[in-house]
Amino acid sequence: MFEISPEFYYVIIGYFILVLAVGWWAGKNNKTSEDHLVAGRSIGALVGGAALAATQMSAGTFVGTMGVHYLTGASYIWFWPGLWAGWLVAAIWIAPKFQKFNGVTVPEFVEARYNTKVGKIIAAILIIIAYSVYLIAQYVAGGIVMQTVFGIPMIWGAVITIGITMVYTLKGGMKATAYSDFVQALIMAGCFFAAIPLLFSQAGGFNFVGNFLTDLDSTITGWHYGAKELIGFGAAFGFSMAIAPYELARIYTLRDAKTVRLAIGFSLIFQMVVAISVTLGGMGMRSLFPVLQTGDSASSIMAINVLPPIVGALLMVAILASIMSTVSGVMIVSSSGISHDIFGVLKPNATDRQKMMVNRVAVIILAFIPLIFAIRPFDMVQFIVMAQASLVASFFFAIVLFGLNWRRASKAGAMAAMIGGVITVLIWLFVLDKPYNINEVIPGVLISTILLIIVSYFTKPVPEENLETFFGKNHISNVNKHPIKNV
Amino acid sequence: MKNIYIFICLVAFFFISKEIAYAEDLPVKSLEKADIEISSDGTGGYSITQKIQLSGEGPTQNNQVEHTLTRINDITPINLQFIHNGEELDYTVKEENSLARYFLQLPEETKGSFEYQIQYELKVEPGVFTTPLFVPIYPAEGQNNVVTIDFETTQENIIQRNSFPILKKPENNQVTSYLMNIPSHVNYIYGHERNILNSYNVISWVSIFILLGIIVIWIRSELKNSRAIGGVN
Numbered sequence: 127m128f129e130i131s132p133e134f135y136y137v138i139i140g141y142f143i144l145v146l147a148v149g150w151w152a153g154k155n156n157k158t159s160e161d162h163l164v165a166g167r168s169i170g171a172l173v174g175g176a177a178l179a180a181t182q183m184s185a186g187t188f189v190g191t192m193g194v195h196y197l198t199g200a201s202y203i204w205f206w207p208g209l210w211a212g213w214l215v216a217a218i219w220i221a222p223k224f225q226k227f228n229g230v231t232v233p234e235f236v237e238a239r240y241n242t243k244v245g246k247i248i249a250a251i252l253i254i255i256a257y258s259v260y261l262i263a264q265y266v267a268g269g270i271v272m273q274t275v276f277g278i279p280m281i282w283g284a285v286i287t288i289g290i291t292m293v294y295t296l297k298g299g300m301k302a303t304a305y306s307d308f309v310q311a312l313i314m315a316g317c318f319f320a321a322i323p324l325l326f327s328q329a330g331g332f333n334f335v336g337n338f339l340t341d342l343d344s345t346i347t348g349w350h351y352g353a354k355e356l357i358g359f360g361a362a363f364g365f366s367m368a369i370a371p372y373e374l375a376r377i378y379t380l381r382d383a384k385t386v387r388l389a390i391g392f393s394l395i396f397q398m399v400v401a402i403s404v405t406l407g408g409m410g411m412r413s414l415f416p417v418l419q420t421g422d423s424a425s426s427i428m429a430i431n432v433l434p435p436i437v438g439a440l441l442m443v444a445i446l447a448s449i450m451s452t453v454s455g456v457m458i459v460s461s462s463g464i465s466h467d468i469f470g471v472l473k474p475n476a477t478d479r480q481k482m483m484v485n486r487v488a489v490i491i492l493a494f495i496p497l498i499f500a501i502r503p504f505d506m507v508q509f510i511v512m513a514q515a516s517l518v519a520s521f522f523f524a525i526v527l528f529g530l531n532w533r534r535a536s537k538a539g540a541m542a543a544m545i546g547g548v549i550t551v552l553i554w555l556f557v558l559d560k561p562y563n564i565n566e567v568i569p570g571v572l573i574s575t576i577l578l579i580i581v582s583y584f585t586k587p588v589p590e591e592n593l594e595t596f597f598g599k600n601h602i603s604n605v606n607k608h609p610i611k612n613v
Numbered sequence: 614m615k616n617i618y619i620f621i622c623l624v625a626f627f628f629i630s631k632e633i634a635y636a637e638d639l640p641v642k643s644l645e646k647a648d649i650e651i652s653s654d655g656t657g658g659y660s661i662t663q664k665i666q667l668s669g670e671g672p673t674q675n676n677q678v679e680h681t682l683t684r685i686n687d688i689t690p691i692n693l694q695f696i697h698n699g700e701e702l703d704y705t706v707k708e709e710n711s712l713a714r715y716f717l718q719l720p721e722e723t724k725g726s727f728e729y730q731i732q733y734e735l736k737v738e739p740g741v742f743t744t745p746l747f748v749p750i751y752p753a754e755g756q757n758n759v760v761t762i763d764f765e766t767t768q769e770n771i772i773q774r775n776s777f778p779i780l781k782k783p784e785n786n787q788v789t790s791y792l793m794n795i796p797s798h799v800n801y802i803y804g805h806e807r808n809i810l811n812s813y814n815v816i817s818w819v820s821i822f823i824l825l826g827i828i829v830i831w832i833r834s835e836l837k838n839s840r841a842i843g844g845v846n
Binding site: 130144151305309313316317320324328342413414415416418419427430436437440 | 683777778828
């Protein structure tokens, strides 16, 4: 339990009011599901880049990653280049083509490219389950932050954080999410410009901290992790990030292919600021508090005991912002999986108004289901949380990357890749028990890719009309083929 | 649709057929409580007492408890004593560039909980307020503030808000801080007058104004753009 300065209350309440106001303002002109789910494809590079960065950074970045740096030191920073390589793959081969497709959901791409409704539904179900359970960790983190600041029970803290996120997501959809993400990314990156110099001035300066940590444990400033481990982390994050559906859904919101590339560039700048700051933050805290029981508490202690109250409160708000931006992005993606992919298949003649209604109900339901599991976690939940990123990456990586760049990728090849990738991850994790300590996403993506290539060569190609959307000279967009009716 | 059922059954099989194995909790030593009193004479002289209570049955290497002491600003302790039940305990020191490791020799019969006191004095240069503290290598368990630091300086001095640990409210010449673990040093800054324009206040307000400024400029440009688009339509 922490003793908190009153400034924390003012800053956090002010932040909640700000994101609600931005959400309300952004969403007031939403009329169609295209407005609601892809922000009318109107988002520019700066806001889009901030939204991509804010969605990617979660409670894990500010609490978990800083905690890992606290415990192990600087070497863990080398997983970021792997993650950024994933972003570069997305910027070159995936995101601009995805944007041109002009879809609304990611499973919609699976159907359009591979001519398979079954594949679309499997993709939607995987996204809904994996991401809903993934939210549990975010809810618990949000609850703990609110408990720390306001002293309220964790579950009420989670309810308030999620409730506010749900309200602006419901009201403003993707535009509100993107705009609030912009504000959140500014706070996340901005707070560190004040926080890190202050932390190091209290810790004795950069030189002293470096020398102290080297004396304390030379691996903190040296190599705690070896090349094999770091390549493994980097590959795992890179594969996951290149095709993460909650990021791809945001690509649809951007104006054009050029905006997509610029947005990814801006996103990388935000990420670099946070990556370096989180590394320095963890190490600075280690020199001030050499023996904390868990590295996860380093960011809270830094906010409350080390930084001046306003900057500390901004850091707590940055943690909340990272949680809320991830939650809102996931809510939009999961709920559109229900309203547009599953409901759309079950009721092909559904109007836009009906889909929007289902979408809003889905947001509410999907917001509260993880809350139940956050209160009463069960074993399977922990497994899905652990495996969700690997499952999603192994499912989508090959079919998205090759689907957008290789005409020969067939429906049977895609089905084999999706199912083969997921099963490989499960076997690697739960039957083989992660041999050679290699992250499960690496064999998952490799097997999925091999299956896609081999099976595609021996099976019937996808009909030309499906390929025309992605490889045709005129490059007919999905929206032009299936215009969304105004309500 | 049949394919979907087969796929879901396969995935469910893997999840349900595996049980989670938790690492067994091993008994370890931990910091149960620490009460630290720091008294400053206002001219760079500090007198410090750290009352420490360790708990748990965990092993100690060579029946010793290791402590680190930062050598920030090249400050070294004077008249250092480790005391248990009124008796002074032996210790050895391993000096490194930026920290020193103090190995406290525990009495032979020591088992489980162990209480001791560290007493020392410091002399620092004028204008330096950094006060190194001994940190036993065992962390505190849980989320409670088990560490209490009482700092007192002479009456004509006022402790400033840009101290570390941060002050929650304005104080006079005395402050108590509650923490989850012992920091490697504290930095209670004091002076004859309250300094409102200290670096902390300036950086805090500048940060807030810059952030709000960027957000206001952005909102204005978005409004301008939407009006322009509305005008064209």
